[in-house]
Amino acid sequence: MSDPVLPVVIIGGGGHASVLVDILRQQNRDILAVISPDPIDSRSVFNGILHLLSDDDIHQFETNAVRLINGIGMLPGNTIRKHVANKFEAMGYRFDSVIASSAIVSPFAQLADGVQLFPGSIVQAGSQLGTHSIVNSAALIEHDCVLGNFNHVAPRATLCGQVECHDSVFIGAGATVIQSISIGTGAIIGAGAAVTKDLSVGHICLPAQSVQQSIEPKVMP
Amino acid sequence: MSDPVLPVVIIGGGGHASVLVDILRQQNRDILAVISPDPIDSRSVFNGILHLLSDDDIHQFETNAVRLINGIGMLPGNTIRKHVANKFEAMGYRFDSVIASSAIVSPFAQLADGVQLFPGSIVQAGSQLGTHSIVNSAALIEHDCVLGNFNHVAPRATLCGQVECHDSVFIGAGATVIQSISIGTGAIIGAGAAVTKDLSVGHICLPAQSVQQSIEPKVMP
């Protein structure tokens, strides 16, 4: 990226935003403000950062003088992250990618603007990640995967080689997708699922159910 | 930690202790002795370290001149780790935390004394870990988790954001706990389980069973 490093404004003030701010602080990025309608002072990582309450407050920053960080997480069925991206981009603002210093990223991977790679994540050679996609903490994208826009690969999820995900796919925490699988737009993979067959648009893959029971004496005396 | 770095004595000489000693050697910590009633010479990582056989041998070290390292692991239903901690603390000794150099720890996380973070583990912003809790190799504690005392998060287990674990919780290897789950005191999560509902005191969560069978010719010619 030959672009100059600009100061940033964070959109959102919840848990997802808190990890991003933690990453950016460690990289000594200049964080001008967090925009969130909700209080942010319960998380110390936000201490000392200007808190703005309304999306319209963005207008105090010139579009070319700042970059935005999309601090809205993505859970299944929640499209706020995408709406936020569209809204601010329509105003002329641009989103920066965030790549944790501990992420392992092949120089032969291609990352679109706005991609977020969290601590301990890995992206291997030949993979392509679409705009605003999240590779959460310790998640793994093996070689030659192609991910669309607005994907969320949740913490510790694994995509083996040559997996293809279309747009707005959600891969749950700890899930495993074997090599060469294709996943349709908007599809959802539950936490801990092992995916061994293609998954179509509008489908969900649920893991086999864990079972809860009382602990027997032999297990826990 | 403004405390001076003191030499350490390891309590226990098994597999858990061996990983701790490996970490501490790489950090050039001064290891005075390993206390274990069992032989330790099958593991080369202990080579050259004084081997003491009895817990009472600790008295040759002044309480303020050393720190202890709790080298007893924790499996479900096994409370030796806690008894060891209580016994030596009652004598006036203090336990040091051990944080592997390869662990990724947010400066906005809070770690009590005696916490152990193993190689490749991750602890994110806003999380709090109680005393003597273990975050084993490559385990992941996401943002805003609260763990009690004497938890063991086994290798590669994942706690998503805002998970709450009370005391003496055991999270099995490779298990996944989704966000905002609460886990009661002494509860056990089996290896590989995906936890999507709160787990009460005195309960266990078992993963769906894997199945073993003969390999068919088409799979393995």
Add this chain to the structure above:
Amino acid sequence: MSDPVLPVVIIGGGGHASVLVDILRQQNRDILAVISPDPIDSRSVFNGILHLLSDDDIHQFETNAVRLINGIGMLPGNTIRKHVANKFEAMGYRFDSVIASSAIVSPFAQLADGVQLFPGSIVQAGSQLGTHSIVNSAALIEHDCVLGNFNHVAPRATLCGQVECHDSVFIGAGATVIQSISIGTGAIIGAGAAVTKDLSVGHICLPAQSVQQSIEPKVMP
């Protein structure tokens, strides 16, 4: 390793080889050629490296002037990796190990020639890995494991402490094997399986099946 660092020739030009070349480039290793009967130009990581088509092309390099890298991956039931190793070793060539700079390897682990440790993998104290075994990306080998020759521990798989794998074992992506388990020669563990019992020669362990279904409106509005 007191051996001099020799230039290398890669045998194979697919996805497995591409990750190896990526690792070796980052370590500034001199890569003389990729030998593969198939085209390799779809992967940019191979750009600028001499492409040879036939195994016999190896003879343009003296056996003592190069080291080979086994770029053939290993899937269940596929023995090409082993045949390649045997063929070139019979000609007098030797294979180098490949250890990614981001791998975490205990100095108290023992690695045979030809072992491959991929990015983010971890091998703990007291473990022994047999020749040509692969510890793929982010896979974890805990303390005191003993792995035979030609094992493949797929991406993000976890072996807890003191697991024993005989030769040609395949551990699927994201699988978890609890402590002190024994796995017979040629056995296969499916992606995402949790292994809590010994697995015999000629057996496979399949994970409980994930289920695919249409997304209900309440999940994805």
